[in-house]
Amino acid sequence: xxxxxxxxxxxxxxxxxxxxxxxxxxxxxxxxxxxxxxxxxxxxxxxxxxxxxxxxxxxxxxxxxxxxxxxxxxxxxxxxxxxxxxxxxxxxxxxxxxxxxxxxxxxxxxxxxxxxxxxxxxxxxxxxxxxxxxxxxxxxxxxxxxxxxxxxxxxxxxxxxxxxxxxxxxxxxxxxxxxxxxxxxxxxxxxxxxxxxxxxxxxxxxxxxxxxxxxxxxxxxxxxxxxxxxxxxxxxxxxxxxxxxxxxxxx
Numbered sequence: 001x002x003x004x005x006x007x008x009x010x011x012x013x014x015x016x017x018x019x020x021x022x023x024x025x026x027x028x029x030x031x032x033x034x035x036x037x038x039x040x041x042x043x044x045x046x047x048x049x050x051x052x053x054x055x056x057x058x059x060x061x062x063x064x065x066x067x068x069x070x071x072x073x074x075x076x077x078x079x080x081x082x083x084x085x086x087x088x089x090x091x092x093x094x095x096x097x098x099x100x101x102x103x104x105x106x107x108x109x110x111x112x113x114x115x116x117x118x119x120x121x122x123x124x125x126x127x128x129x130x131x132x133x134x135x136x137x138x139x140x141x142x143x144x145x146x147x148x149x150x151x152x153x154x155x156x157x158x159x160x161x162x163x164x165x166x167x168x169x170x171x172x173x174x175x176x177x178x179x180x181x182x183x184x185x186x187x188x189x190x191x192x193x194x195x196x197x198x199x200x201x202x203x204x205x206x207x208x209x210x211x212x213x214x215x216x217x218x219x220x221x222x223x224x225x226x227x228x229x230x231x232x233x234x235x236x237x238x239x240x241x242x243x244x245x246x247x248x249x250x251x
Contacts, residue, residue, distance in 0.1 A: 004029035005094040006034035006247055007128075007237075010085065010115060011045035015105025018047040018070040019227035020132045024097055025076075026069050027234030032243055039114045040108065044080050048103040050176070061208065062227065065093070085114050090121045094241050095220075100133025100160065102168070102180045110134060110182075116142040122153040128244060130237045132224040133160045137187055140194035150194035151195040157195065158202045158216045160187040164226050 007028060010012045011021060028035050039045050051062050062070065073079055090096075096119070098248055100106070109115065119142040122129060131139055136159035142151045165187055168180040183190075192201045204214035206245065213232030222240060224233040 006036050006092070007036070007221060007241065008036050008038060008090075008093045008096040009098070009099070010038040010088070010109070011082070011099065011120075012101070012106050012109030013039055013041065014042070014046040015048045015101050015103030016045060016109075017101035017133060017227060018051050018073075018100050019230050020099040020101070020135075021047070021064040021097075021225075022073040023066060023230035024099075024132075024234040024237055025073050027231075027238050028241075029076075031238045031242065033238065035076075037051070037079050038085055038088055039082045039198050040085050042082055042084040042087075044082060046105075048101050048105070050103070050195040051101075055161055062220075066227070066230075084182055085112065085118070087117050088115075088123065090118060090125055093122075093127065095128030095130065095237070096122050097237060098129075098131040098135030098138055100131075100135045100137075102134070102182050105181070106134060106182055107125045110137050110141070112138075118160065120151055123234060126220055127219050128222070128237070128240045130222040130233060130240075131159070132229060133226055134182060134187055136191050136223055140191050149196070150201065152191065152194040152221075153196050155195055155197035155221055156200045156218040157191070157193045157212060157221060158196065158204060158214065158225050159223060160186040161208075161225055162186045163203070164208055173235070 025035055052067055113168050119139055140150050141150050144151055208228055210228040213229040215229055215232040215236050221237050
């Protein structure tokens, strides 16, 4: 794909969940889709190091294969040379992927008024939007000035569920304190308020598992819940971008 059909992946300066960035990147790279990274200051992002320490009770932390993929990502020249948030031009991209993460370093990313404005622009152009875990929180806070509502209003989607967020917190509170509670409000509750009564929040299968990923596709919006869904989301994202590119070329 040409740079004009590249995908944007903005990241916080620190604290993002490595699997949720690296695994979709792996699928995009395999499909020949360029990825442009962005950070607030144009310096390479740093992931949450705790997420690289291994799986805890089968739930917390990246799997060894995903840690290896993350280290491949870090060596990518595009990752090492991100643009700044204020350099993002949605007209130069086919879509955007928003990774999540629990660490405190995620807050400047999730609370960035500049990124929120950029997300409104992406939605207004009907570009492909992918978000996982805390990523939908950024979208929930992206308010369309023409409707005075979140860009998620009326949409069908998922995000980090209350069950998953609560489980991660109670599994780790004895050693990590409130690391797994980024905000007092649960992700699910904030995102549900953003979609409103006209939308629908889906929690997915009862037992979250790396062997059974879950992704919700609603038009140009693709969402998932946690690192275990990253493979499913990556495949769905590639399919959506390829379908969009085909439709554009045939049109």
